[in-house]
Amino acid sequence: MDNSENLTAMMLFARVVECQSFSEAARALGLSKSHVSREIARLEVRLGFKLLQRTTRKMALTELGLAYYPFCTRMLAEMHRADAFVQQLHQHVAGNVRLQAPVTYGCQCVAPALNAFLRRHIHINVDLDLTDRGSETLDEQVDVAIVIRARAPQGDQVRMLGNIDWGLYAAPDYLAQRAPIVHPDMLPRHDLLMFHGPAHTAALPFRRDKQRLVVDVRSRFRANNSMALLNAAQAGSGIAYLPSYMAQAALARGEIVQLLAEWQMDRLQSYLLLKEAQPGAPVTLLGDALIAALGG
Template sequence: MDNIENLTAMVVFARVVETLSFTEAAKSLRLSKSSVSREIASLEVRLGAQLLNRTTRKIAVTDVGMSYYQYCNRILNEIKGAEHFIRHFHEEPMGNLRLIAPVTFGCQCVVPVLNHYINNNIHVNVDLDLTDRPVNMADELYDIAIVITRDRPEAAQIKPLIPITWGLYAAPKYVARLAKITKPEDLPRHDYILFRGPAHTISLPFYKDKQKLDIEVRSRFRMNNSVALMSSAMAGGGIAYLPDYIAQESVHEGKLVRLLPDWKMDTYHSWVLFKSDSGLSARVRLFVDDLERKLRQLYLTPSD
């Protein structure tokens, strides 16, 4: 007996039992009535048992046929369950989401979105790695990586998030003690808290219309973490060079002020790198869409 051949016949037989009509069964299965009749006849021959009693007016299921239908029905339910699983694999997030992100950007921008995502997708587990080390997706086990770079990353599949602009910030009381700063050329006489650069000087870029200036300033206090740098600025330690998204809330709360807001400075870009360019699972698609939407809502103005 060919069990594989029986599978198709079992589906046809189950539909006939459920409709008690060769015509209706054929219509629902998109087969011809004669094909349905042949499948049932061949199945009865292979089983050596009569499953249906046929007359010109109606179809009746035999006792053995009804018992056999129970097995057919269980198989059909398993098939439907398998189809349901695959459909929800593409439509409903489930499984493990593994991602890596820079420490500060991850804490401030990614984790809040993940909190909302986890609360609304109970079938997803998340593994987040916060690190500032370089990422090569070909060598990583993560589903996605979030990176911040000046230029477009070299990766098979990427998605842009938001630009990361930079600016100069200081505590209001600190600014009140300074000589008035109205242009970039006023900056060198002050002390700075910087994220990067050589020990004593760094060239800060300024852009306005077609003007481009590079102003060298003195840094007495340098750190490798922007949040700590911002904390020092709020304590009155000097003028901090910060990504705007980090300082945005403190500016709104009056703890920091932006210096020379009419001038643009460095601009980096945030990106999502995907593991491969094959079809993305629902858990990845939904999180990336949520992240992009939330970041644009919080950190981009309509003009951006």
């Protein structure tokens, strides 16, 4: 007798006994009840004895079926251990990955996702380069890059992660000392905290339904880093124009509030650039992890 014919049927038999039902075992395995019943019947023919007594109401092990069952459960346990070994092997992929990301987005969003990835893949090393001089394409020194753009970069290995909306944020103490801001036209009377630009004035875009506005505002404090602008807003120095990811934590703590939230302002997108690699390679695993954590 070719014992290899019995392997699948033995596992099916073990599951039927565990579930005490052909129907439940078939459902758990994603198979039809008739297929499970047929395979066990063929196994009984090959063995030369009955494993199960079947009636319309119940199912019971025969004496020989009871003696045969432990062999089947041991084989099923070995199969589970083999699956666990393969899964663990994939989790222990080794290698180095060079990752590039914008400075503040990298600190606020990428680093937490990267920490979780490193805990799961202890044999993969990641070199993170935080820079705001990201290019449209990957250079030879980078395996994975995150860029923030108004339009998608060119290339086959580009994946969109999500939208990044910009908005206006200020400390409650700052707003408590002034009239409520109910329309964008009121902003020129306030101190704005903005990114560096060629002038101390800036034109802010606003969209709501079919309305389109551009409001010129005065920037009292400018910086090339959104963390500096957020700190200034928290200190009550004015109204900061920030990407939403930068404001989320302070907003949740009540340290700042969003102004004119019903108006949409600038919207950019974050993109993932990947070097082509085989499934299961460190580059691919990191890319998939970043898409799962940052996409949406």
